Every structure is written in structure tokens, then in C-alpha cells.
Amino acid sequence: MKLNIAVLPGDGIGPEVTAQAVKVLKAVAMEFNHVFTFNYGLIGASAIEKSGSPLPEETISICEKADAILFGAIGKTSYDLDPNAKVRPEQGLLGLRKTLDLYANIRPIIAYEDLLNKSSLKKNQIKDTNILIYRELTSGIYFGEKKLSADGNKASDICEYTREEIERIAHLAFKAAQARKRKLTLVDKANVLESSRLWRRVVLELEPQYPNVKTDYMYIDNAAMELIINPKQFDVILTENMFGDILSEEASVIVGSIGLLASASLGKDHAMFEPIHGAYTKATNKGIANPIASILSAAMLLDHFGLDDEASLVRQGVDKSLKLHITTPDLNTKYDNISTTKVGDFIEDFIHNPDETNLN
Amino acid sequence: MKLNIAVLPGDGIGPEVTAQAVKVLKAVAMEFNHVFTFNYGLIGASAIEKSGSPLPEETISICEKADAILFGAIGKTSYDLDPNAKVRPEQGLLGLRKTLDLYANIRPIIAYEDLLNKSSLKKNQIKDTNILIYRELTSGIYFGEKKLSADGNKASDICEYTREEIERIAHLAFKAAQARKRKLTLVDKANVLESSRLWRRVVLELEPQYPNVKTDYMYIDNAAMELIINPKQFDVILTENMFGDILSEEASVIVGSIGLLASASLGKDHAMFEPIHGAYTKATNKGIANPIASILSAAMLLDHFGLDDEASLVRQGVDKSLKLHITTPDLNTKYDNISTTKVGDFIEDFIHNPDETNLN
Numbered sequence: 001m002k003l004n005i006a007v008l009p010g011d012g013i014g015p016e017v018t019a020q021a022v023k024v025l026k027a028v029a030m031e032f033n034h035v036f037t038f039n040y041g042l043i044g045a046s047a048i049e050k051s052g053s054p055l056p057e058e059t060i061s062i063c064e065k066a067d068a069i070l071f072g073a074i075g076k077t078s079y080d081l082d083p084n085a086k087v088r089p090e091q092g093l094l095g096l097r098k099t100l101d102l103y104a105n106i107r108p109i110i111a112y113e114d115l116l117n118k119s120s121l122k123k124n125q126i127k128d129t130n131i132l133i134y135r136e137l138t139s140g141i142y143f144g145e146k147k148l149s150a151d152g153n154k155a156s157d158i159c160e161y162t163r164e165e166i167e168r169i170a171h172l173a174f175k176a177a178q179a180r181k182r183k184l185t186l187v188d189k190a191n192v193l194e195s196s197r198l199w200r201r202v203v204l205e206l207e208p209q210y211p212n213v214k215t216d217y218m219y220i221d222n223a224a225m226e227l228i229i230n231p232k233q234f235d236v237i238l239t240e241n242m243f244g245d246i247l248s249e250e251a252s253v254i255v256g257s258i259g260l261l262a263s264a265s266l267g268k269d270h271a272m273f274e275p276i277h278g279a280y281t282k283a284t285n286k287g288i289a290n291p292i293a294s295i296l297s298a299a300m301l302l303d304h305f306g307l308d309d310e311a312s313l314v315r316q317g318v319d320k321s322l323k324l325h326i327t328t329p330d331l332n333t334k335y336d337n338i339s340t341t342k343v344g345d346f347i348e349d350f351i352h353n354p355d356e357t358n359l360n
Numbered sequence: 361m362k363l364n365i366a367v368l369p370g371d372g373i374g375p376e377v378t379a380q381a382v383k384v385l386k387a388v389a390m391e392f393n394h395v396f397t398f399n400y401g402l403i404g405a406s407a408i409e410k411s412g413s414p415l416p417e418e419t420i421s422i423c424e425k426a427d428a429i430l431f432g433a434i435g436k437t438s439y440d441l442d443p444n445a446k447v448r449p450e451q452g453l454l455g456l457r458k459t460l461d462l463y464a465n466i467r468p469i470i471a472y473e474d475l476l477n478k479s480s481l482k483k484n485q486i487k488d489t490n491i492l493i494y495r496e497l498t499s500g501i502y503f504g505e506k507k508l509s510a511d512g513n514k515a516s517d518i519c520e521y522t523r524e525e526i527e528r529i530a531h532l533a534f535k536a537a538q539a540r541k542r543k544l545t546l547v548d549k550a551n552v553l554e555s556s557r558l559w560r561r562v563v564l565e566l567e568p569q570y571p572n573v574k575t576d577y578m579y580i581d582n583a584a585m586e587l588i589i590n591p592k593q594f595d596v597i598l599t600e601n602m603f604g605d606i607l608s609e610e611a612s613v614i615v616g617s618i619g620l621l622a623s624a625s626l627g628k629d630h631a632m633f634e635p636i637h638g639a640y641t642k643a644t645n646k647g648i649a650n651p652i653a654s655i656l657s658a659a660m661l662l663d664h665f666g667l668d669d670e671a672s673l674v675r676q677g678v679d680k681s682l683k684l685h686i687t688t689p690d691l692n693t694k695y696d697n698i699s700t701t702k703v704g705d706f707i708e709d710f711i712h713n714p715d716e717t718n719l720n
């Protein structure tokens with residue numbers, strides 16, 4: 001298979017983790033006789049520094065022509081502490097999601113057997129947890145009109161949803177549930193928000209089309225608690241943009257490190273693959289950033305093109321690295337100097353020699 | 361002291377837990393020679409059923425005349441599953457918060473030594489956690505304009521904040537931090553939301569007025585994770601209405617049961633005390649509802665009037681009930697039939713005979 005992959009490393013630890021994912025994809029291409037080409041684009045704070053824009057035209061054009069996009073991370077501390085900045089790194093990522101209409105962000109939350117001890121949660125609480133979060137990604141309060149009064153004393157954001165925006169992702173989530181444990185939980189705040197009531201109404205209406213799926217409705221405040229006290233009750237979680245942002249990062253505690261969480265952002269015509277972690281500025285270039293979220297995002301990219309054996313091999317490599325403690329310090333209590341690159345190298349080697357790779 | 365207390369038991373388990381708090385307040389009045397009078401008002405689904413309105417005029421008038429309000433819970437499953445309902449129980453609570461301008465909701469999150477094993481989190485993770493959440497309660501997306509298009513295909517909510525709304529609660533939170541561990545964490549989503557950027561700007565501006573307080577800034581998605589992996593890093597958390605709703609319910613996992621969390625909702629002229637849990641409809645009248653959140657809300661009421669010895673005695677009663685496993689089933693693994701009333705009775709007895717109360 002020929003794949004033209006746009007690579008947007010972005011800011012902070014983005015470049016170093018993305019480099020490991022690219023390395024892994026190259027190994028896959030070699031072993032399975034695929035032709036993957038990689039075209040790099042600027043985005044985020046580094047794009048602002050080099051071009052003045054967080055999302056240069058050229059980046060959009062590279063992405064539009066690509067079969068898939070591999071994204072790193074964006075964000076920078078100086079912007080975080082400057083609420084007056086007019087141009088912000090996040091506009092790059094949000095602009096790209098909107099421009100390419102990547103409306104369905106899919107975030108798997110899987111408790112790895114080998115990492116059960118790493119979680120802040122008790123082992124029996126999380127064992128066997130396997131949740132798929134469907135987060136709406138191109139609407140809601142992220143994209144509704146924003147206003148700041150002329151005197152700077154009043155600010156507002158609109159959270160708006162249309163029936164169509166809800167329906168298209170709800171269908172995907174229902175279908176995913178059908179192929180899994182057949183349970184869907186809609187998370188909203190329908191006791192307070194009009195937009196949440198539209199979500200609830202639409203999902204209640206679609207329910208009969210998926211009679212074999214059990215549908216649950218939960219308020220976001222309650223879900224934030226239930227996710228911790230009883231994560232195993234969830235199969236597919238469907239939710240709006242901001243609630244999905246909050247719940248998925250919270251869910252990282254189940255897995256043991258946010259450095260493990262991958263995601264796919266899908267639209268009708270485009271597909272982007274991105275770790276859910278941020279730019280983690282203070283870890284930049286220290287070799288401590290966990291590349292697994294990025295590598296597993298690459299595995300989701302392979303899934304997307306039906307390259308099941310390839311994706312599975314990448315995941316086996318990840319599993320083996322976890323089992324053998326070839327992991328960055330966020331997970332490692334056994335060895336203290338395994339770097340970002342070393343983890344990438346290990347998984348690359350595994351892909352070339354799945355039967356031989358061992359600790360050395 | 362003479363106190364005129366409005367009591368709004370509300371829906372679901374509200375009446376049964378509130379009855380225990382009233383019982384405890386009566387015991388306090390008797391032992392300390394206070395005169396507490398109690399005036400009952402309707403609110404929520406039960407008010408809709410009896411009067412057509414979730415917040416009858418008479419209830420507002422009872423509350424306006426009162427020195428303090430003790431609130432139970434509102435909500436009902438039939439409304440949760442009917443996004444088309446025009447009149448909703450929640451309007452009662454939200455209407456009251458707004459009418460009385462109860463803008464500062466204060467939610468203490470304290471890991472009880474005797475309950476460390478009850479949490480889903482590992483013991484060493486939560487031991488000594490003591491967080492005070494300041495949640496803005498009368499603005500933001502809860503109260504901004506809501507719209508549903510005529511064809512029902514588009515819905516929206518506005519999240520709006522003014523500088524003044526932010527300043528008044530920020531000052532309270534800074535002052536609370538000064539009297540504690542001198543750390544304040546503002547939680548927002550300033551990388552995406554205009555309203556959050558106003559929060560960040562205002563708090564950055566107020567910082568110099570509180571030079572002995574260390575101020576931190578955290579995005580809500582990140583905070584939802586950090587609250588679980590490292591709760592001890594927090595002292596006072598300041599946040600807007602909806603983020604406060606989510607974070608405080610999530611934080612209940614640290615304490616071990618949402619049935620333990622009390623709160624105070626304060627304004628310039630009024631003060632309401634309310635458990636953070638909901639109506640928990642399916643537990644109604646089963647005697648399994650935990651009354652401690654309501655009893656600790658009554659303790660916060662006593663605090664509010666400077667009745668420190670009284671409040672402290674109530675808390676000692678709660679501590680003793682926890683130590684002796686006189687608790688409802690959500691916490692109890694030792695005895696299996698300790699009811700809501702029995703917990704209330706125990707704490708009432710303790711107040712009358714602090715030195716003698718024991719297991720019997």
C-alpha cells in the first residue's frame with residue numbers, strides 16, 4: 001500500500017515523540033512492503049515563531065493532500081500565562097480539526113495488565129477496563145462565537161450544536177458499541193444545558209435503530225466520579241467536545257500515564273492521529289517524554305487503512321516494551337535511564353525481529 | 361443565639377438526610393442554649409407536583425427571611441429522561457442560587473483517616489488531602505442565554521462572565537488560601553475559551569494583592585487528571601460554575617463516598633448549606649442514604665455564625681460515627697443494617713453525651 005502521510009510534530013515534546021512514531025511506521029513499511037512517504041508541516045507555537053501563523057497555508061495544503069496526518073502536540077507555557085495573546089498555538093490544532101472537518105475523536109482507554117500497579121487507582125478497580133470515548137471534535141463551546149467586550153470587562157463563549165453534528169458522531173458511536181460490548185453511555189449536562197438536551201433528544205431518538213445496544217445517560221459531574229469508582233461499567237462513551245476533553249484526560253489515570261493515550265480524529269475525507277497529551281514544555285528535549293501515545297496513534301493510523309497485521313505488530317511491540325520495562329521514567333520504577341529514543345528503537349527492532357527482540 | 365433556619369428538603373433522599381441534619385441542629389440548640397427555629401419550604405420536583413412550580417414564591421419568601429437555609433437535594437429520574445420537559449426540578453435550585461445571589465459555593469474535600477481504605481484510590485495517594493474548592497455559583501454557562509431553534513435542530517448555551525463576578529469570588533478564595541496552606545489554583549480552559557481568559561486575566565491581576573499566596577494556573581482537562589494522581593498538591597481551587605460542578609463531584613472519590621461531601625453557598629445577604637450529592641431517586645426511603653453530607657452542611661452553617669464549638673462537636677460526632685462504623689452501606693463493610701436514621705440518632709446522642717456515646 002502507498003500512503004502519503006503528513007507529519008505535524010508541533011511544539012514541546014511533539015517532535016521527539018513523533019519521530020519515534022515515524023521510525024516505527026518506516027519499519028512497518030519495510031517489513032510489509034508498503035510505501036509510506038512523509039511530508040512535514042509546521043503547526044502551533046513553532047509555526048507562529050517561523051511564519052507568524054499557528055496554521056500556515058502550506059500546512060493545510062500538505063494535510064489536504066495526505067492520506068493521513070500524524071500530529072504531535074501543541075502549546076507553550078508563555079502563551080498559557082498570557083491571556084492577552086491574540087495569536088495562540090491552539091488555534092493551529094483547532095483550525096486544522098475544523099478545516100478538515102475531523103468531527104469524531106476516538107480515544108481508547110485500556111488498562112494494560114503490565115501496568116495495573118502504575119495507576120493511582122486500586123488494581124481490582126481498573127483490571128480489564130476497556131473504554132472507547134467518542135468525543136465530538138469540531139463544534140460546541142470550542143468553536144461557538146467568542147466575545148470580549150470593548151472595555152475588557154465581559155467575556156463569553158457560545159456552546160452550540162446542531163442535530164446533524166450530533167447524529168453523525170452518534171451513529172459512529174452506536175456502531176462501535178455494536179461491535180464491542182453493546183453499551184453506549186451518553187455523557188451530558190441535560191439537567192442544565194439546552195445543547196445537552198438536544199444531545200439527549202437525538203440519542204434517545206436514534207436508540208431504536210440500535211436495539212441491541214443498551215443506552216445509558218449520565219450527567220458529566222456524575223460521569224467524572226463514576227469513571228474512577230467504576231470504570232468497568234463503561235463500554236463506549238459518547239460526548240460533546242469539552243466534556244470529552246475533560247473525561248479522556250481524567251481517564252488517563254486508569255491507564256497509568258497520559259503518555260500512553262492515543263487517538264484518531266476522523267472526518268468524511270480526512271483522518272488525523274494524535275496523542276491526547278499536550279506539549280509538556282518543561283520535558284522538551286530531555287529524552288523523558290513517553291513516545292507510546294504517539295506510536296499507538298500510528299497503530300490507529302494503520303487500523304484505519306485496514307492494515308490489521310501491521311497495527312497488531314506495533315501493539316505487540318508496545319506490550320513487550322511495557323512487559324520488559326523498556327519505558328520512559330513516567331512508568332519506569334526498574335530502570336532509570338530509558339529515553340524516548342530508546343523506547344522507539346526497541347519497538348522498531350521488535351517490528352524487524354518480533355521473535356528475537358529482548359532486553360539488552 | 362437565635363437563628364431562623366429555612367429548611368428545603370427537596371426530592372429523593374433530600375427529606376430523609378435533611379431530617380437528620382435538623383435533628384443534629386436541634387440537639388446543638390438544646391445543649392448550647394440557642395434558639396433555632398425551622399421553617400419548611402417546597403422546592404424541585406416535589407414542589408412542581410404540589411404547586412406547579414419548582415420554586416414557589418412562598419419558598420423564596422421563607423428563604424429571604426431566614427438567617428440561613430438548609431437544602432436537601434433536587435432531581436427526579438422521569439425528568440432526566442425527558443429532555444422536552446419545560447418545567448424542571450433543577451430550575452428550583454438554580455433559581456434560588458440566582459435569586460439570593462449565592463455566588464460562592466465552598467466545597468471542602470477532606471480525606472478522613474478512618475476512610476482511607478474506602479477510596480478507589482491508593483491510600484498513600486490520598487492520605488492528608490485537604491482541598492477547599494471555590495466554585496462560582498450564579499453565572500457562567502448555567503445562567504447564560506439558552507436557545508432552541510424553532511425547528512428543534514439547533515441548541516445553544518452562552519457561557520458569560522464579568523470581571524466583577526470573577527473578582528468577588530477570587531478575593532474570597534485568595535483570603536481562604538491565606539488562612540490555609542497559601543496556595544491557590546485557578547482551573548480554567550484559557551487556551552480555548554474567551555471567558556476563561558478573562559478569569560485568568562483577573563486572577564493574574566489580583567495576584568500581587570496576595571503576595572504570600574502561591575498562585576497556579578491549570579487547564580480543566582489537566583486538573584481532572586491531577587486531582588486523582590496528586591490531590592495533595594492542591595490547597596484552594598478556584599473555578600467557574602461548571603468546572604466546579606465536575607471537579608467537586610470527581611473529588612468525592614478521594615473522600616470515599618459522595619455521601620460525605622458538604623458545601624456552603626454564600627452571598628452578601630444570604631447563606632445556604634447543601635450536600636453536593638443529588639436526589640439519588642432510586643435510594644429514596646430505603647434508609648440507605650448517607651446523612652453525613654447533610655449533617656456536615658449543618659456544621660458549615662454553624663461555622664458561618666461563628667459557633668465554632670458547636671460545629672466542632674458535630675464534626676467530632678461524625679468522626680466518631682466513622683470510627684465506630686456507624687455508617688450507611690455506602691461506607692460500611694462491617695455492619696449491614698445501619699440506616700440513615702440510625703446514623704442521625706448516633707450523632708444526636710453524641711452531641712448530648714459526647715463522652716459516653718459508644719457502640720450499642
Ligand SMILES: CC(C)[C@H](C(=O)O)[C@@H](O)C(=O)O
Pocket residue numbers: 074075090093245276278551552581
Ligand atoms: C490543546 C487543546 C486545545 C486540546 C483540546 O482541548 O482539545 C487538547 O487538550 C486535546 O485534548 O486534544
Ligand SMILES: CC(C)[C@H](C(=O)O)[C@@H](O)C(=O)O
Pocket residue numbers: 191192221434435450453605636638
Ligand atoms: C442538580 C444540579 C443542577 C447541581 C449543579 O449542577 O449545580 C448539582 O449537580 C450540584 O453540584 O449542586
